Amino acid sequence: MEKNKVKQIHDYGQSIWLDFIDRQIIKSGDLQRLIDEDGVRGVTSNPAIFEKAINSSDDYQEDMIRLAKETSDLEVLFYQMAILDIRNAADLFQQVFNEEVKGADGYVSLEVSPRLARDTNGTIAQAVELWKEVDRENVMIKIPGTAEGLEAIRHSIEEGINVNVTLLFGLDRYRAVTEAYISGLEARLAKGQPLEHIASVASFFLSRIDVLIDPLLEEKGLKEYQGEVAIASAKMAYQIYKEIFSSERWEKLRAAGAKPQRLLWASTSSKNPAFKATKYVDALIGPDTVDTVPMETIIAYREEGSPSLSLEQDLDKAQTILTKVKDAGIDFDLVTAKLEEEGIEKFINPYNKLIQTIENHLK
Template identity: 45%
Template sequence: MSERLKSLAEAGVSIWLDDLSRERLTSGTLAGLISEKSVVGVTTNPSIFANALAKGHGYDDHVAELAASGADVEAAVHALTTSDVRDACDLFEATWKATDGVDGRVSIEVSPTIAHDTEGTVAEAQELWRSVDRPNLLVKIPGTEAGLPAITETLGAGISVNVTLIFGIPRYRQVMEAYVAGLELAERNGHDLSTLHSVASFFVSRVDTEIDKRLDDLGADPALKGRAGVANARLAYQEFERFFTGERWERLAALGARRQRPLWASTGVKNPDYRDTMYVTDLAVPGTVNTMPEATMEAFADHGEVAGDQVTGNYDDAAVVMTEVRAAGVDVDDVIATLEREGVDKFVASWNELLDTVGEQLTKAGRAAKTEGA
């Protein structure tokens, strides 16, 4: 057992792994992370699955079965990814039960090609929920303009949601509003609010990468670099504390509703000059999730420090950092819009890569079957 990660978990941070593959499931490495690294959940995205499908031979037998059945590429991708997520949900079932559904969660994302299609997102979210058929699933929906009503509709249908690709405070407020509206819709539809869970995935390192680049272009004080990502996330947590109060929320809470937990995403450091655990240590606060690539998790297990709540006492400092970034000439609103647009585009590219990889594997399996039958 990693004592450092255990201490982080004891400080109220849920540790999730930002990765999943067939090999992790069959080899026991994911089970090992649960028992040894305090991992209580998993997040996935198109990039993760594209990488998993492109490596090794863990999917060969399943792909051969799909090829033999005549599955097309999109049907095959759906079958392969939902199978992995279903098995991961089963692996986390004990955690899910032990935490009253708070953790033990596994996320799967709707196709990023429909990130700007509300109706398409709702339909696919429902199909993923039916296909995986596990209560500890979270369906990932991007926090785009079109994604907001899809979040409400999906929750209203009794489906738990992970809202992804959140970069800025104004959008985060809209996401929380969409969540509460979803709970109210679920109530009207007769669902038990205590069974609905949600996290809001607020991206961190990408904010620093984009703002650092602009600070360099402006010739700004280098001391400002590497500070905006954490400051922006801390201010998001302040909004979280403000939002889930008052009569409207208290009425839902009395019906069993849970607050939508902030999840720190993109927590792997992109700049090697920065502390490799900064997005974990500096954002430690009870009631949050930190989803980490394995390299970040291993770094924290080796030398990460848990210094208590690093968020709620630093709101003023965070506000000063963002004010100074703006004063240096950075258009923060444009940064956020750029990151959301690029985030969708990157996932679309990964999705297309995934389709291409599976398509090639289906073709190869089909040829092998014909050769054997000749």
């Protein structure tokens, strides 16, 4: 019998995390089956996922009514409900977290409010609060990799909080994120505090890059590169990762027990129906990386996936693509800045809708 294709990905050193959570998938045993049968090794969540879960189920109604008696702040109420889900999922993944290399995987991510994406101090305060409230060693707090988020990332790492850096699109910002991570660890080490338990990922959003840049490529006569820029950028990011996390500076932290901040591929479902559903997953399989995928992509990969060690294949082609984009006059910095703004809005809008949904349920 052929081994499950999703599970095969882990043979190449990459971890698959599910980009979805709700109470039903936990209670029904479906999440446990994904761990056992597909080798799923973590979970990520975001406001859109919680909005869908709460709006399409009665599973939260009882908690909403109970918590509304304790607080009139609907954001506080939401996070109290979300924390229950995150704790339950984290407990389920404790078995993965406790594997031979403790803390290699088994993480569940909870995001700070998207309304704080441009608020450094607000992000710091909520990251600390959520970390304490969830009270699970295998949780990551998601902080956007905006300019304002960099200090929040550094501070959170210094405080010993696991961080999932989200909303990354460009290579320069990725370098800045690794600097925030390393600086946070160095500050912690200088205070004589342990590093062994701290984990972090840097999440690159892929398909959204191609959605925005593909029409520009057609205008510039570069249609043959449609659907390839995000993959090329991710491959170059991995080269930066290898450079930074093999440096002399990093080796001092490694010797003190620090773990590298893994790259995570997000937004890996194909937005263009002309592309294979497993396109972004197949193209970026490599050691010490994570791919967070929605349920539909896991289902598609079971049938259509082609797992292989692909992340470092065709690096010259990847560099050529990025060079051609630049030479064509496409300003990738402007593209990634626009993607960041759109990304923030795409989280704020469902978050606002989520709060409105809770209010409507309580009327």
